[in-house]
Amino acid sequence: MGATPALVTASHRVDGHDVHEHVLTVPLDRTGAEPGAVEVFAREYVRTGRADRPRLVFFQGGPGNPAPRPDVVGGWLDRALEEFRVVLLDQRGTGRSTPLDAQSLGEVGDAAAQARHLAHFRADGIVADAEALRRALQGEEPWWVLGQSYGGFAITCYLSQAPHGLAGALVTAGLPGLRTSADEVYRATYASTARRNREFFARYPRDEAVARAVAAHLDGQEELLPTGERLSSRRFRTLGTALGQTSGFDALHFALEDPFTTVRGERRLRRRFLTEAGRRLSFEAHPLYAVLHESIYAQGPATGGATRWSAHRVRAEFPEFSLDAGPGAPFRFTAEHVYPWQFEEDPALVPLRGAAELLAAREDLPALYDPEVLAANTVPVAAAVYVEDVFVPYAFSRDTARAVRGARTFVTNEYHHDGLRLDGRRLLDVLLELVRR
Incomplete structure (x- = not known):
């Protein structure tokens, strides 16, 4: 060398x-x-x-x-x-x-x-x-x-x-x-994230209806982030990383306080809301976080080998985080969870999709x-x-x-x-x- x-x-x-x-x-x-x-x-x-x-x-x-x-x-x-x-x-x-x-x-x-x-x-x-x-x-x-x-x-x-x-x-x-596997970690963090969602919406009862309305709007209307891509409702839900911070409740509440406006008789999301959402959601400044996040829990064969997009798989075990929940179902933000579809939607991650897939499939990452x-x-x-x-x-x-x-x-x-x-x-x-x- x-x-x-x-x-x-x-x-x-x-x-x-x-x-x-x-x-x-x-x-x-x-x-x-x-x-x-x-x-x-x-x-x-x-x-x-x-x-x-x-x-x-x-x-x-x-x-x-x-x-x-x-x-x-x-x-x-x-x-x-x-x-x-x-x-x-x-x-x-x-x-x-x-x-x-x-x-x-x-x-x-x-x-x-x-x-x-x-x-x-x-x-x-x-x-x-x-x-x-x-x-x-x-x-x-x-x-x-x-x-x-x-x-x-x-x-x-x-x-x-x-x-x-x-x-x-x-x-x-x-x-x-x-010696905890990625699956065990995400089961625990989904449970704690659900608890923080409940605490957040108990403090700000109006915000759950607002968040649900934004998600429904994004499912039916194209809204573009400042970086040019369409904002999806599933990506909007990842704003919940703020819930893990002491000051995160207020920051998330302020982001949701007035998201809608009317443009030529049509309901649209305000530019300032989309700018703030883009700032929080883009991995442009730290793409390595998204690519490596699950690999930090890979501890070799003793914990199941490959992580295989653990956060994405384990989410199905928690119905309250479902993307298909009906109008009366609870709305839940996710937190420090990285999903394979983010490598399709975030321009900063799209070129890294192939590498991320292979890293998630590696069985032989050594124990740390x-x-x-x-x-x-x-x-x-x-x-x-x-x-x-x-x-x-x-x-x-x-x-x-x-x-x-x-x-x-x-x-x-x-x-x-x-x-x-x-x-x-x-x-x-x-x-x-x-x-x-």
Whole structure:
């Protein structure tokens, strides 16, 4: 594979901080079976006078989302910088880490080549990149990690595959089931999404009739999103991702508050409604999320092998989410569920349809977590687990916390999935206190 090029760093100053932008070239596939290399990018913040502090690496939620680009240093980042140098890692395929989208994947080859390529962008590849960056920055000295949502999945993989690289691990809303299948995950998330729908419509009783009216209108009338494609009623239903956020109820309510207008005597959807819907529904900014989402639950033969569009299949087990429900049936938004038909309707995903189909059919994606290694864990671990989390089921997180030796948990119903964004300073205080007891 050849020697890995040296780390390249550029630096500048921002509001009392030195900011170092690191770029490291690493192999695409560390087994050597697939040729090629990718760049890994990370932005490191160092508060003035605290250059001697240990590093803490932040793993973003996703998959397929880059690290934060903070316009101000606040929240959890401000708290972390009191005692750490903070490294914001763009996970491979995102941000400036050789980003993947329809354009760049088109250069890889046909659908089969793209699917093989994408298989190297799961948590195991992210962990190997982090280890390469750690060694480039500080040799064999271990560092701290903080992961939100999918970032916690990556940290669980890190604890399984390279625990020697970790001095401590902090997780918010992100302890995955160690041997849960994609079907088990989606059964749990459909149930929690149904509950959140009921809570939402109980708060805003008028909105269920409005949502039903919009869906019926879309079934009979062509309405185009700003990106040019027709908005379908089934795609409109995927707006429910907002229900998993603490502030999501109000955001969804505001989107539904006045969707209709009259144009030359004909009922139509307002342009502002279609603009807002398009902003929320398009995968243009993060196509890797849609392509990789189900693969994060693939754990090899022990959990059934291929995911086979699990969210699409399991939906049939929940009649209240039916697309064919009659006028008197409940209306339900879906949440973090990706469907094969989205690769027919979203222009950002259409070119990736073949690769997504092949990835969903792969039987041999390796397991990401090692229960035996986790049972013998010696790395200090603390995790915030949210009882009402719609996206990461509480029962699976609870079981994983018990399976990781020495892990301490802060279990609460104070937050939904976005607790770190809303109350990051307090959460980091709690986790650091737990892990240092």
